[in-house]
Amino acid sequence: MSNRVHIKDDYLEFNLIRRRLVVSAVIIMMLITMVLIRLYVLQIVDYEHFSTLSDSNRVRIKAIPPIRGLIYDRKGVVLANNLPAYRLEITPEQVDDIDDTLDRLKQYVYFSENDLKRYQQSSRRRRPFESIPLRLNLDDDEVARLAVNLHKFKGVEINARLTRNYPLKGHAIHALGYVGRIDENDLSKVNAIDYAGTSHIGKLGLEKYYESELHGTVGVQKVEVNAKGRTLRVLDETPPISGNNLYLTIYSRLQKIAEDAFGDYNGSVVAIDPNNGEILALVSMPTFDPNLFVNGISVNNYRTLRDSPRMPLLNRALAGQYPPGSTTKPFFALAGLESNSITTSKTRFCGGYYILPKETRKFRDWKKWGHGKMDMMAAITQSCDVYFYDLAYKMGIDLMSPFLAQFGFGEKTGIDSTGEKSGLLPSREWKLRTQNMPWFPGETLNTSIGQGYFLVTPLQLANSTAAMSQKGRRFRPHLVRAIGSSQDEGTRELTPEVAGQYHVIKAQNWEHIRNSMINVVHGARGTARGINRGITYTVAGKTGTAQVFGIAQDEEYDEETVSEKLRDHALFISYAPAEDPRIAVAVIVENGEHGSTVAAPIARLIMDAWLQQES
Amino acid sequence: MNQPLGDENISYTKRLLDALHLDPVLLLLLGLLSIFGMMLLYSASGSNVDLMIRQITRLAIALVLLIVVANMPLRGLKKISTWIYLLGLLLLLAVMFYGEVGKGAQRWLNLGFIRFQPSEILKLAVPMMVASYLAERTLPIGWKALIVSVILVMIPVIMIARQPDLGTAILIGSAGFFVLFLAGIRWKIMFSLGFLFSLMAPLMWKFALHDYQRARILTLLNPESDPLGSGYHIIQSKIAIGSGGVYGKGWLNGTQSQLDFIPERSTDFIFSVFGEEFGFFGSVLLILLYLAIIYRGLYIAARATENFGRLLAGALSLTFFVYLFVNIGMVTGMLPVVGVPLPLISYGGTSMVTLMMGFGLIMSIRSSKRFLG
Numbered sequence: 011m012s013n014r015v016h017i018k019d020d021y022l023e024f025n026l027i028r029r030r031l032v033v034s035a036v037i038i039m040m041l042i043t044m045v046l047i048r049l050y051v052l053q054i055v056d057y058e059h060f061s062t063l064s065d066s067n068r069v070r071i072k073a074i075p076p077i078r079g080l081i082y083d084r085k086g087v088v089l090a091n092n093l094p095a096y097r098l099e100i101t102p103e104q105v106d107d108i109d110d111t112l113d114r115l116k117q118y119v120y121f122s123e124n125d126l127k128r129y130q131q132s133s134r135r136r137r138p139f140e141s142i143p144l145r146l147n148l149d150d151d152e153v154a155r156l157a158v159n160l161h162k163f164k165g166v167e168i169n170a171r172l173t174r175n176y177p178l179k180g181h182a183i184h185a186l187g188y189v190g191r192i193d194e195n196d197l198s199k200v201n202a203i204d205y206a207g208t209s210h211i212g213k214l215g216l217e218k219y220y221e222s223e224l225h226g227t228v229g230v231q232k233v234e235v236n237a238k239g240r241t242l243r244v245l246d247e248t249p250p251i252s253g254n255n256l257y258l259t260i261y262s263r264l265q266k267i268a269e270d271a272f273g274d275y276n277g278s279v280v281a282i283d284p285n286n287g288e289i290l291a292l293v294s295m296p297t298f299d300p301n302l303f304v305n306g307i308s309v310n311n312y313r314t315l316r317d318s319p320r321m322p323l324l325n326r327a328l329a330g331q332y333p334p335g336s337t338t339k340p341f342f343a344l345a346g347l348e349s350n351s352i353t354t355s356k357t358r359f360c361g362g363y364y365i366l367p368k369e370t371r372k373f374r375d376w377k378k379w380g381h382g383k384m385d386m387m388a389a390i391t392q393s394c395d396v397y398f399y400d401l402a403y404k405m406g407i408d409l410m411s412p413f414l415a416q417f418g419f420g421e422k423t424g425i426d427s428t429g430e431k432s433g434l435l436p437s438r439e440w441k442l443r444t445q446n447m448p449w450f451p452g453e454t455l456n457t458s459i460g461q462g463y464f465l466v467t468p469l470q471l472a473n474s475t476a477a478m479s480q481k482g483r484r485f486r487p488h489l490v491r492a493i494g495s496s497q498d499e500g501t502r503e504l505t506p507e508v509a510g511q512y513h514v515i516k517a518q519n520w521e522h523i524r525n526s527m528i529n530v531v532h533g534a535r536g537t538a539r540g541i542n543r544g545i546t547y548t549v550a551g552k553t554g555t556a557q558v559f560g561i562a563q564d565e566e567y568d569e570e571t572v573s574e575k576l577r578d579h580a581l582f583i584s585y586a587p588a589e590d591p592r593i594a595v596a597v598i599v600e601n602g603e604h605g606s607t608v609a610a611p612i613a614r615l616i617m618d619a620w621l622q623q624e625s
Numbered sequence: 626m627n628q629p630l631g632d633e634n635i636s637y638t639k640r641l642l643d644a645l646h647l648d649p650v651l652l653l654l655l656g657l658l659s660i661f662g663m664m665l666l667y668s669a670s671g672s673n674v675d676l677m678i679r680q681i682t683r684l685a686i687a688l689v690l691l692i693v694v695a696n697m698p699l700r701g702l703k704k705i706s707t708w709i710y711l712l713g714l715l716l717l718l719a720v721m722f723y724g725e726v727g728k729g730a731q732r733w734l735n736l737g738f739i740r741f742q743p744s745e746i747l748k749l750a751v752p753m754m755v756a757s758y759l760a761e762r763t764l765p766i767g768w769k770a771l772i773v774s775v776i777l778v779m780i781p782v783i784m785i786a787r788q789p790d791l792g793t794a795i796l797i798g799s800a801g802f803f804v805l806f807l808a809g810i811r812w813k814i815m816f817s818l819g820f821l822f823s824l825m826a827p828l829m830w831k832f833a834l835h836d837y838q839r840a841r842i843l844t845l846l847n848p849e850s851d852p853l854g855s856g857y858h859i860i861q862s863k864i865a866i867g868s869g870g871v872y873g874k875g876w877l878n879g880t881q882s883q884l885d886f887i888p889e890r891s892t893d894f895i896f897s898v899f900g901e902e903f904g905f906f907g908s909v910l911l912i913l914l915y916l917a918i919i920y921r922g923l924y925i926a927a928r929a930t931e932n933f934g935r936l937l938a939g940a941l942s943l944t945f946f947v948y949l950f951v952n953i954g955m956v957t958g959m960l961p962v963v964g965v966p967l968p969l970i971s972y973g974g975t976s977m978v979t980l981m982m983g984f985g986l987i988m989s990i991r992s993s994k995r996f997l998g
Contacts, residue, residue, distance in 0.1 A: 053905040060867025
């Protein structure tokens with residue numbers, strides 16, 4: 011603008027605004043003319059074209075949902091397939107008196123108020139010639155009873171539709187996960203167009219993680235409809251492409267042996283091939299029937315599952331976090347050797363308790379009168395706590411924590427499933443951050459025997475054991491071995507990923523730890539010697555007992571008086587054959603008291619089954 | 626006998642309208658449009674009586690608010706402009722943090738007794754704010770005033786575009802721009818801004834647009850590429866309008882519309898139903914009715930006595946045109962699909978209430994002239 015001082019001149023300003031209003035009116039005229047030309051072209055010039063499209067080609071586009079991919083175990087056993095499930099459907103247009111029809115139908119088949127309400131809602135939204143489901147998932151009796159009487163009902167029919175089915179019920183359910191009805195929340199996370207016509211989506215586990223592989227591609231059908239909208243013929247069809255099949259690393263037979271071995275106990279087993287991270291069995295007990303969830307679980311059934319004290323819905327293998335107990339001793343022993351805090355030959359006397367310098371509090375050994383003179387191998391074999399208290403005091407938490415982190419403790423393994431928890435590897439920095447408290451030396455001692463804040467998941471424990479068997483090489487554990495395309499019959503093998511590698515300072519340290527762990531099972535005083543009867547291969551293992559509730563260090567634990575829910579958890583880790591490991595196992599039996607008597611035999615069954623089938 | 630009675634009637638009506646500060650011409654045109662709208666909605670909704678009752682209720686509320694706003698003194702409206710604008714911004718901020726998500730966008734604010742989109746307030750607040758700011762300054766608009774005004778407009782526009790609600794952001798942005806245009810922003814500046822904008826377009830394509838927005842623009846260029854998604858809307862909408870021909874298929878007789886081929890047929894795509902059932906002839910009549918409303922608004926702006934009224938009435942009328950142009954452009958496949966309803970006809974309450982309040986403002990501007998005499 012100019013440098014002149016403007017004096018508000020209403021007349022000039024008025025003229026300016028008026029000029030601009032006139033310009034606007036002209037521009038509007040021009041744009042409206044454009045719109046009118048556009049309408050002229052559509053409605054008059056191209057009228058014939060669009061009229062033909064509208065009149066003779068009443069094309070309606072329908073989505074055809076793809077068939078969901080199947081899931082097999084490593085030997086080809088079907089774990090998840092699709093079965094036709096029968097639905098009772100009604101076509102409103104063909105029914106003369108809907109109230110009468112529903113009344114009479116009640117004699118032959120049960121349907122709830124809820125079913126009725128849903129039917130009425132959708133009948134208002136759909137066109138009258140479309141059939142609307144009244145009941146999903148009819149059982150054989152209902153189908154038979156209805157089929158015989160169907161002639162009495164005009165406009166009522168039974169239709170079969172492919173629905174996800176888990177033929178082995180609860181078997182391997184915590185590895186598989188399940189599908190459920192798509193809800194609004196699910197739809198907001200996927201491309202709604204790809205899911206047009208699809209009724210189910212993976213809600214948990216593999217079914218969710220591999221949803222994009224399993225789902226497939228939606229098909230499109232162009233159908234011609236008459237003036238009333240009824241389908242006359244199919245004009246053009248792009249068939250749907252079925253979802254890809256998953257070939258799991260799970261060995262169903264092994265999985266079954268492990269599930270049966272638990273009896274009435276709750277707990278978890280994870281078995282891994284240490285050479286590639288393939289999960290051979292992933293058990294969380296108890297299980298539940300996933301088929302309940304497929305067609306919408308009833309409120310009562312769901313409440314029963316959710317409120318059961320045994321917590322069947324909890325996937326203990328991935329999300330159960332337990333104190334590892336003495337199973338971490340081989341890892342701490344290796345840490346001690348590597349940091350020169352201990353040597354294999356130097357001994358320490360165990361008198362049943364340990365007292366920190368300048369303190370009076372007694373840290374007890376599980377054996378009241380002590381183990382006597384202990385070297386490293388004896389301390390692992392007999393699981394002497396005092397030896398490890400001393401080791402922990404010498405090493406300190408600042409060396410212990412980072413060392414165990416290199417075996418995957420305290421972090422998610424990255425398994426190809428949902429809901430994994432990270433466990434907890436305590437450290438000075440962690441405690442300051444989360445509790446704003448300093449680290450106390452006594453807590454270091456508790457950590458060394460896998461108690462205190464220390465928490466692991468069964469999957470983590472199995473994977474760390476596998477890493478120990480492979481001299482520090484750790485894979486990302488996985489459940490899917492290959493993905494099979496439904497189209498060209500080809501399968502895509504997934505390559506194992508190395509997640510970490512610990513490089514040892516002294517190579518023979520691996521031997522020392524391995525020999526100690528072999529002694530746990532095969533030695534005369536080994537805590538797991540009970541499982542070596544008749545064994546044809548060498549096992550390296552370690553037992554563990556984890557306290558469920560804290561007892562003061564100078565109190566005694568009496569298993570007779572403690573109620574079952576508060577009894578100790580029994581743990582066992584192992585790998586075999588010790589010379590050339592082909593399987594690593596971690597077992598946790600809740601409230602099973604001792605690793606040696608309850609957990610170790612389960613591991614033996616699994617190792618037997620796997621090593622026998624291999625040879 | 627009839628003649629004097631008729632005269633008496635007319636003068637009585639005129640006096641009543643004057644007392645209520647209502648413009649008879651605008652009121653008549655809006656009434657005609659609403660009647661057309663209701664007829665069309667009845668057809669488009671598949672003769673859904675419940676929906677009609679809801680829409681008539683909203684129309685009644687909107688008319689009451691129109692009368693209320695028309696009776697507010699213009700000076701008072703000018704004074705509270707800033708406060709309404711600030712309140713609008715505050716509510717937009719609240720939406721960012723506490724808003725409810727619907728259809729992938731966070732636009733709604735739930736106050737317990739009522740659920741509404743704060744962006745609607747800004748459709749009126751932005752032109753009011755800019756007009757009241759510029760009314761105090763000498764025109765044509767200077768550099769400083771221009772920069773301040775642009776900032777005033779861009780703050781809410783960016784916040785709303787991020788929700789994301791591109792349609793409303795465009796409407797509010799244009800409302801603000803129209804005030805500046807009427808206030809005499811130089812042609813040179815306007816053209817350079819236009820040039821700059823077209824240079825920035827590729828960058829915005831890459832960074833500022835959401836995936837679904839990009840998809841809609843690509844769909845416009847090649848509707849067949851996405852037959853199950855938004856391409857389907859455009860294809861079906863064009864078939865419906867085109868098959869209407871000169872005189873249309875008749876009310877309630879549009880096969881495309883009645884057989885559910887047109888998606889969103891009672892909201893954003895309602896013009897497709899109109900085009901099919903009333904043809905080119907009906908479409909021209911409807912557009913002429915809209916034009917009459919817009920020109921009446923521009924006329925009131927030209928006759929207003931104060932800059933605030935002139936700028937505001939002009940900008941509101943021009944924004945009303947943008948609604949019309951974007952909506953018809955979208956259903957005829959000239960413009961990409963952005964969520965802009967056909968004004969005063971599409972089903973849905975909030976935009977109707979805002980538009981009617983806007984016309985209330987225009988009527989208040991018209992009557993204030995007479996009061997200042």
